[in-house]
Amino acid sequence: MTLAGQAAEAAEVASVQNPPGITGKRRNKIKTGESRLAFMLVAPTVALLGLIVGYPIVKAVYNSFLSDTQKINPTTGRFDPAGAWTGLTNYKHWLLQQCPSGAGKVVSCPTGNLGAEFWNSISVTVGFTVVTVILETVIGMGFALMMNRAFKGRALVRAAILIPWAIPTAVTAKLWAVVFDPEGILNKLLGTHFAWTSSQWPARAAIVIADVWKTTPFIALLILAGLQGISADIYESAKVDGANGWQRFSRITLPLVKPALAVAVIFRTLDVLRMYDLPAILTGGANGTSTVSILVVKQLHSGVYSASALSTVTFVFIFAIALGMVRLFNANIVGSPGKGGK
Structure with missing residues (x-):
């Protein structure tokens, strides 16, 4: 473009932005x-x-800073009713596994106290999150790659894969409860009479299997949306240059599908960290399957203010993980354009 043309274009833009008059x-x-x-x-x-x-x-x-029980006020010598200001006591019970002794000193509470239950639930929840998200991402990527290919009956395959995700979680839990029942389908197929949800690791495995079966289609759907935006010409050019299947996947597919994959993993991680209905219905939170959400609901029946402290801690915990994952994937979800998402 000549200098005269550039000047005319600049004048036209200026006239649009700053109309005369x-x-x-x-x-x-x-x-x-x-x-x-x-x-x-x-x-x-x-x-x-x-x-x-x-x-x-x-x-x-x-x-979360209020008390669920009556306590003696050292100033008046009288009992303060429930709902009195108690400071960080509730948080100490949950986080430090400590409780006040009769002498007014803070000592370690016996095994089975609130802090022990909290940290055990945290470990169970994090374990479920890591295992299920990894399995769902790997299997979902495979499903997405398969659904992205052109073949006869592709629409039927897509519909079949998405059916588990459309089923309500409560229905899924009852369905798998029947499958894992001692007289259920799984034992009939294996010729065994094993109570899958009656001990710790089989019960955890049952929850992982049920959750992966239900929510893998969600990740597959998001990854498929990312794959649909990749032009076929890029793969054709890579083939001409001699790139094999793994090189095309690792150097073209993964980098270009990263935004969709990041969103899928972040959403699923936050979802599993809040998992409640599936283990609550399938195992009742027994045998080492009590998540943080199950513990919050359980605590609501015995102490509203203590449950508020637990809910606050859970909120901060999940928010910190979400923020860390956004930084990990370098996803431009927050912040100004040009920062992240590169």
């Missing part, structure tokens, strides 16, 4: 009016979100 003062007034209108349109939604989401969070954090 509109002074700077009037232009600022228009922008101010647009900003005010935008704020008025967004304000009801922000207020509604603050009421529905913000208030329960603030209320739960406040309740």
